[in-house]
Amino acid sequence: MLFSLEPKSRREDLFNFNYELANLTNALRGSGRLIAVTGLRRTGKTSLMRVALNESGINYLYIDVRLSIYANYGDLVNLIAKSLNDFILKRTSMLGKVRDALKGLNGIEVSLNPPGIRVRFRGKGKLSISDLFVRLNEIGEPVIVAFDEAQELRRVNWLRFDRLFAYIYDNLPNVKLLVSGSQFGLMYDFLGLNNPRSPLFGRAYLEVRTRRLSPDEALDFLERGFSEVRVNCPRDLMRRAVDAFDGIIGWLTYFGYSYSVNNMRDFDEILRAASSLALEELRSLISALRSSRYIIILRTLAQGPAPWRVIRHRLEDHEGRSINPATVSQLLGTLIRLGVIEEKGGEYAISDPVYRLAAGQL
Numbered sequence: 142m143l144f145s146l147e148p149k150s151r152r153e154d155l156f157n158f159n160y161e162l163a164n165l166t167n168a169l170r171g172s173g174r175l176i177a178v179t180g181l182r183r184t185g186k187t188s189l190m191r192v193a194l195n196e197s198g199i200n201y202l203y204i205d206v207r208l209s210i211y212a213n214y215g216d217l218v219n220l221i222a223k224s225l226n227d228f229i230l231k232r233t234s235m236l237g238k239v240r241d242a243l244k245g246l247n248g249i250e251v252s253l254n255p256p257g258i259r260v261r262f263r264g265k266g267k268l269s270i271s272d273l274f275v276r277l278n279e280i281g282e283p284v285i286v287a288f289d290e291a292q293e294l295r296r297v298n299w300l301r302f303d304r305l306f307a308y309i310y311d312n313l314p315n316v317k318l319l320v321s322g323s324q325f326g327l328m329y330d331f332l333g334l335n336n337p338r339s340p341l342f343g344r345a346y347l348e349v350r351t352r353r354l355s356p357d358e359a360l361d362f363l364e365r366g367f368s369e370v371r372v373n374c375p376r377d378l379m380r381r382a383v384d385a386f387d388g389i390i391g392w393l394t395y396f397g398y399s400y401s402v403n404n405m406r407d408f409d410e411i412l413r414a415a416s417s418l419a420l421e422e423l424r425s426l427i428s429a430l431r432s433s434r435y436i437i438i439l440r441t442l443a444q445g446p447a448p449w450r451v452i453r454h455r456l457e458d459h460e461g462r463s464i465n466p467a468t469v470s471q472l473l474g475t476l477i478r479l480g481v482i483e484e485k486g487g488e489y490a491i492s493d494p495v496y497r498l499a500a501g502q503l
């Protein structure tokens with residue numbers, strides 16, 4: 142169903158994005174070692190990854206890395222164990238091979254009947270994550286390891302993921318890495334592909350970007366979605382949604398779902414609900430940054446795009462003193478790396494129209 146809220150996994154539920162899907166599926170089947178899927182929140186990264194992984198026919202582990210702030214060893218090992226469990230339950234024919242490859246590895250047990258994986262993450266016999274990857278390579282068939290929202294792995298301060306990824310890249314030819322990130326700047330920093338001091342520096346990678354739908358596509362998406370659930374939505378309301386959500390498929394889905402499944406018929410009410418979701422996300426993003434300056438910037442941009450100099454003035458007015466230009470640029474750079482704002486033609490703007498609404502309430 143097009144209007145279902147969870148990320149799509151089946152080709153028939155995926156609207157358009159044929160080009161992106163073909164690119165990603167080809168990349169997964171090709172010889173590249175590292176693939177990144179980037180794009181704004183709610184533009185369909187997870188959906189695209191899931192469908193492409195299923196279409197590729199290749200073995201894969203899918204790890205959704207929305208870790209708690211205190212990402213301890215157990216959190217991460219549990220996530221990985223869950224992905225292994227999903228894998229062997231989906232591909233029962235691989236069970237024997239996985240068990241053979243993991244045999245004798247500390248801290249992990251594969252049972253055949255019923256099929257399942259058990260891990261240990263305390264004490265001496267705990268599982269070593271890098272050894273696990275070495276063993277995955279020994280299955281003898283390609284395995285894709287997908288980290289969804291990979292920038293969250295930076296919270297894991299007891300394991301150098303950049304080193305582990307570089308090791309996998311260079312030495313484990315059967316293991317291919319797929320990463321995604323809404324906070325793409327952060328993700329690329331974390332991977333260090335462009336940082337000469339990082340282990341992954343200079344490695345080749347493929348990037349697939351998700352995008353906004355065009356207004357025509359967005360209208361088409363809504364029409365198909367409503368006809369699928371056999372609900373009549375007035376055309377002018379659909380047009381309002383197309384205008385309000387700027388081609389972000391996740392918001393269009395949210396609108397379609399609220400209208401047809403939740404019976405919310407008042408557009409403003411739906412928009413308010415969307416914006417309070419966005420406000421929560423925005424608050425948690427900037428609370429981690431620990432500076433009220435971000436709030437001033439976002440409140441400024443809630444009124445519309447603004448050039449650098451206006452943003453600086455607002456900050457200075459607020460603080461009643463002058464602020465170093467480098468500091469202003471640094472603050473803006475951080476918001477760009479988080480995928481919250483973008484710079485276009487000399488002006489800064491909040492990328493997502495619903496975030497823009499929410500920013501007015503900060």
Ligand SMILES: Nc1ncnc2c1ncn2[C@@H]1O[C@H](COP(=O)(O)OP(=O)(O)O)[C@@H](O)[C@H]1O
Binds near residue numbers: 146
């Ligand atoms: N191509 C698509 N067709 C239909 N619905 C989609 C599509 N892409 C995303 N969605 C919907 O949009 C929302 C956000 O998608 P998701 O894949 O979670 O995006 P992201 O991972 O970029 O945040 C979900 O409700 C999902 O079902």
Ligand SMILES: [Mg+2]
Binds near residue numbers: 186187188289
């Ligand atoms: Mg996602």
